[in-house]
Amino acid sequence: MQLDPRTMLIVWAAINVMFAGMLGLISQQSDNIRGAKQWAWGDLLIGLSFAIASQVSFPPQFIIVFLGSIGVGTGMGLLYNGIEAFRGKRCSYWVPVVLSLVLFLNNYGLSTVINEPRLRIFINFFLFFVIHVACARALLIRIEPGLRTAYWLAGLSFSLIAMLAVARMINLFFLTNSTVSMFNTTGVNPYVFFFASMAQMAMSLAFMLLINTTLANQLKNLAATDPLTGLMNRRSLDMEITRQLANEKRNGECLSLMMIDVDYFKRLNDKFGHPAGDEVLRRLAHLMQSVVRTNDYIARYGGEEFCILLPGTTETQALVLADRIRRLFTDLIIEWDGNIISSSVSIGVADTEHDAHEAHSLLSAADLALYMAKHQGRNRVVAFSTYGQHDVSVIANRA
Ligand SMILES: Nc1nc2c(ncn2[C@@H]2O[C@H](COP(=O)(O)OP(=O)(O)OP(=O)(O)O)[C@@H](O)[C@H]2O)c(=O)[nH]1
CATH class of the missing domain: 1.20.1070 (Rhopdopsin 7-helix transmembrane proteins)
Structure with a gap:
């Protein structure tokens, strides 16, 4: 050559x-x-x-x-x-x-x-x-x-x-x-x-x-992410729930799901403005990130509603964590534009041991538990497994 x-x-x-x-x-x-x-x-x-x-x-x-x-x-x-x-x-x-x-x-x-x-x-x-x-x-x-x-x-x-x-x-x-x-x-x-x-x-x-x-x-x-909070969005959470449920079926570990909703968020937006509401959502996201383990998944599920997926966690353990989040958020003081903002959250908890083995039923169980927490007066944590025993008529009314 x-x-x-x-x-x-x-x-x-x-x-x-x-x-x-x-x-x-x-x-x-x-x-x-x-x-x-x-x-x-x-x-x-x-x-x-x-x-x-x-x-x-x-x-x-x-x-x-x-x-x-x-x-x-x-x-x-x-x-x-x-x-x-x-x-x-x-x-x-x-x-x-x-x-x-x-x-x-x-x-x-x-x-x-x-x-x-x-x-x-x-x-x-x-x-x-x-x-x-x-x-x-x-x-x-x-x-x-x-x-x-x-x-x-x-x-x-x-x-x-x-x-x-x-x-x-x-x-x-x-x-x-x-x-x-x-x-x-x-x-x-x-x-x-x-x-x-x-x-x-x-x-x-x-x-x-x-x-x-x-x-x-x-x-x-x-x-895959929510631009406001940087957390996973609903689409990614749905995929993760399906993946974790498959794991749970393979190794028999319990999977818990928390659904968290800010109380009277509309009032808060109306009183302090939308940017203040956004800041509250960011601070709540940050607070949740600081308390969960690295293998838990936090997502913004929509509006002022968040979910935490907890692999290898029972309902009782999830309830303890949920109550810690609730208390920490109630104590959180947010300064915005010269105003002091404080708020609270209601949380519904469900798990695969007591309540559901499919993605959609786990989500609806947590959602119904959250609904019950709102119905009982807000700023509280409710587990789906105790829900039916407390007030079955609420489910019927909601449906
Ligand atoms: N600032 C802000 N507000 C939002 C966002 N997404 C949804 N919202 C507002 O969140 C409010 C939700 O109101 P509702 O569904 O009536 O619930 P709530 O006022 O929190 O009442 P409860 O859930 O019953 O305690 C609505 O006013 C939405 O406009 C967001 O990204 N930022």
Whole structure:
């Protein structure tokens, strides 16, 4: 196979510019994803400066060395900073500046001031090696589970280019003085350019995959959570109840469900305003999060109604927790717009041992218990299992 390094560099440049365009378009639609724009600009700058560098002759013109070094240095620095930004870290803006400066001094000084092609090429590839290892490291440590494939693909692409840079540095020592040049066609050099351009393509594809998967995860979260409180929404709770009931049937553990409703919430809204009502709902959500275990599920079931699903919990244990929530919420003082707001909740509790084994019947059991708590005067906790014995007529009237 005959691979001309200059041609390969042009191919590499074209790949970069093409992917820069695609990343640029994608980043337009994903404003909230940090790093995407930096990847697009990084790819574009590297592509353009590779195209310029492929035309370099000896002795090199100042403008070609200047533009090539600034372009590659800034482009590489932007890719690195893009990864850091994507991972929620602070960008190191000195990286592109230092890289550009060292590349320029190396390529200009060691070709025009003194002619040291071996050292010059070695330093260029050493810098390539360092920045690609830094990018691979930033990608491969503490990988977020949902983005594993994309992180691995990008990390391995950077690692491959770093290894190709090492191969090129080692190969330099086997070349004679007459064959040492950036674009010599012997040894590993043509293959370095070929495989690096392929790795560059894989890396840009991985960046796109990272953005795409992040957007898909964000959409999934939006569809599963309540925007006001950040809790699960009704749809996710319904799915979780079905999942937990299947578990309960398998291992025989009891599952409890609490239904919580703010008392006289309409009055509260009318008196203090809707934003104050929203704040009360947020504070109640926060309070419930602070008292339940990590494997319990809290959801906003609608309006001012919440549910807590408690795996491995009996009705008696759920009643204790429900009463703690009720008392804590009654004691909660909320300051809003110069007003002091306090409220209370009514809670209905049902479980799979006494009351129901299907999702819809568990939900209606908790709902009926809640209705009973309201009917008995509010600010109280009622279990469905004791409900029928207390006042069966209430169920009949409600139905
Ligand atoms: N601030 C605010 N209010 C909401 C929200 N969702 C529903 N509401 C209000 O919650 C109120 C619920 O009123 P009702 O169903 O009559 O219940 P209540 O006034 O709490 O009376 P009881 O439940 O019988 O104690 C309605 O006025 C809704 O407009 C919300 O997201 N924010």
